[in-house]
Amino acid sequence: MDTSAATVGMIGLxxxxxxxxxxxxxxxxxxxxxxxxxQPELVEAGATWSATPRELASRVxxxxxxxxxxxxxxxxxxxEDGLLAGAGDLLIxxxxxxxxxxxxxxxxxxxxxxxxxxxxxxxxxxxxxxxAKAGTLSIMLGGDDPDDVALAADVLAPCGTPVHLGPLGAxxxxxxxxxxxxxxxxLALGEATVLADRSGLDLDRxxxxxxxxxxxxxxxxxRRDKLVSGxxxxxxxxxxxxxxxxxxxxxxxxxxxRAALLPALRAAFDEIxxxxxxxxxxxxxxxxxxxxxxxAGETRES
Numbered sequence: 182m183d184t185s186a187a188t189v190g191m192i193g194l195x196x197x198x199x200x201x202x203x204x205x206x207x208x209x210x211x212x213x214x215x216x217x218x219x220q221p222e223l224v225e226a227g228a229t230w231s232a233t234p235r236e237l238a239s240r241v242x243x244x245x246x247x248x249x250x251x252x253x254x255x256x257x258x259x260x261e262d263g264l265l266a267g268a269g270d271l272l273i274x275x276x277x278x279x280x281x282x283x284x285x286x287x288x289x290x291x292x293x294x295x296x297x298x299x300x301x302x303x304x305x306x307x308x309x310x311x312x313a314k315a316g317t318l319s320i321m322l323g324g325d326d327p328d329d330v331a332l333a334a335d336v337l338a339p340c341g342t343p344v345h346l347g348p349l350g351a352x353x354x355x356x357x358x359x360x361x362x363x364x365x366x367x368l369a370l371g372e373a374t375v376l377a378d379r380s381g382l383d384l385d386r387x388x389x390x391x392x393x394x395x396x397x398x399x400x401x402x403x404r405r406d407k408l409v410s411g412x413x414x415x416x417x418x419x420x421x422x423x424x425x426x427x428x429x430x431x432x433x434x435x436x437x438x439r440a441a442l443l444p445a446l447r448a449a450f451d452e453i454x455x456x457x458x459x460x461x462x463x464x465x466x467x468x469x470x471x472x473x474x475x476x477a478g479e480t481r482e483s
Contacts, residue, residue, distance in 0.1 A: 184335035184336070185335070187242040187336065188211065188213065188240060188242050188243070189211075189241060189243045189244075189336055190212070190214065190241035190243070190245070191214050191244070191247070192215055192244065192245075192246050193216075193248035193249075193253075193277075194223070194247070196310050197306070197310060200310065200313040201247060202214065202223055203223070204340050206227055208338075209336075210227070211229065212228045212229070213231055213237055213240045213241050214228045214229070214230060214231065214237070215230070215234055215237040234258075234262060234264045234267070235262045237267070238265070238266075238267035238271060239269070242270065242271065243271075243272045243273075243274065244264070245274040245276060246273060246274065246275055247277065249421070250277050250278070250279050251277065251279045251280070251283050251284070251287060254273075254275065255287070258291075265291075268298065270298050271298065271299045271300070272299075272301075272332060273301050274301075274303075274336065274337070275287075275302070276304050276306060277305065279353055280428050280431060281323075281351075281353040281354050281432065284303050284323075285350050287301065288301035300329050301324075302323065302330060302352075303321075303322070303324070303349060303350060303353050304321065304352055305320075305352050306340070306341065307319045307359045307363075308341060309416065309417050312341060313340065316341055318342070319341060320344065322334060322346060323345075323347055323348060323349050323352035323354075324348070324349055325348050325349050353428065354432055356425070357425065357429040358429070360425035360426060360429060361442065363400060363463070364426060364446045364450065365446060366398060366400050367466050370408055370467075371464065371468075371470050372470045374388075374408045375467060385409045388405045388408065392405070413461040413462045414461070415462050417462060417463050418459065418460050419458060419463045419466075420459030420460060422450045423450050423454055426446055427447070430447065449469070452473075453465060
């Protein structure tokens with residue numbers, strides 16, 4: 182298939198999906214969408230609305246899912262109005278952060294159920310809402326068929342840099358590695374912010390200075406203002422890291438890797454969720470550290 186002639190559809194039009202949809206629509210001139218809620222802004226921009234998943238699948242050659250995880254996608258597959266009821270030859274791009282074995286299992290089921298008409302490439306992304314809007318996402322491709330991978334790369338190119346990393350599931354492994362680094366970094370940034378604040382440092386000055394050294398990172402650049410102000414209003418919600426670190430732990434177990442950081446990171450993000458802070462931005466690690474210090478102080482005084 183001429184990749185430029187493929188008709189693309191999308192489901193999962195939330196905080197990440199909507200800007201991705203806008204970029205694909207602008208680049209290709211058309212996009213077919215379906216969502217639980219109306220999307221007047223995308224329709225006004227030229228997207229074609231489908232009333233049901235079946236109608237969506239019947240109109241497209243490629244379907245990009247940016248739903249949170251596989252269960253949300255699987256809920257739309259079967260039923261008389263489901264995706265499979267309308268699918269012809271269809272390539273599904275799974276952009277969620279999911280379990281690599283679960284992605285492979287789903288692909289095998291779809292292959293058997295449709296006599297190979299429905300195929301899968303996994304394509305989780307990193308870069309957050311800012312990267313989605315700017316078209317600078319890191320896009321991690323996993324797929325077995327070179328033609329399917331090439332089609333996925335062409336569809337996703339307007340959104341960032343797609344790179345094929347290996348067979349189906351490889352993208353999810355890479356995303357788990359990414360989340361390990363992100364979670365460790367944001368936890369360190371949160372703890373360091375509290376240490377500096379309680380020592381009387383000017384937080385903005387400190388982080389602008391340290392950003393030019395080895396402590397600098399894209400994450401610090403993106404979250405510096407939130408760390409300094411303490412405003413952890415949601416962007417990338419912390420609760421999703423619990424799931425992501427669980428997938429990383431599964432990979433560690435499957436590969437016989439005795440990770441030192443993973444257990445501590447999982448415990449920290451479990452604590453964030455248990456404290457009722459899971460829907461805050463991941464920079465909530467500053468708040469968590471401050472609260473833990475307060476609780477410790479109260480214990481010492483009692």
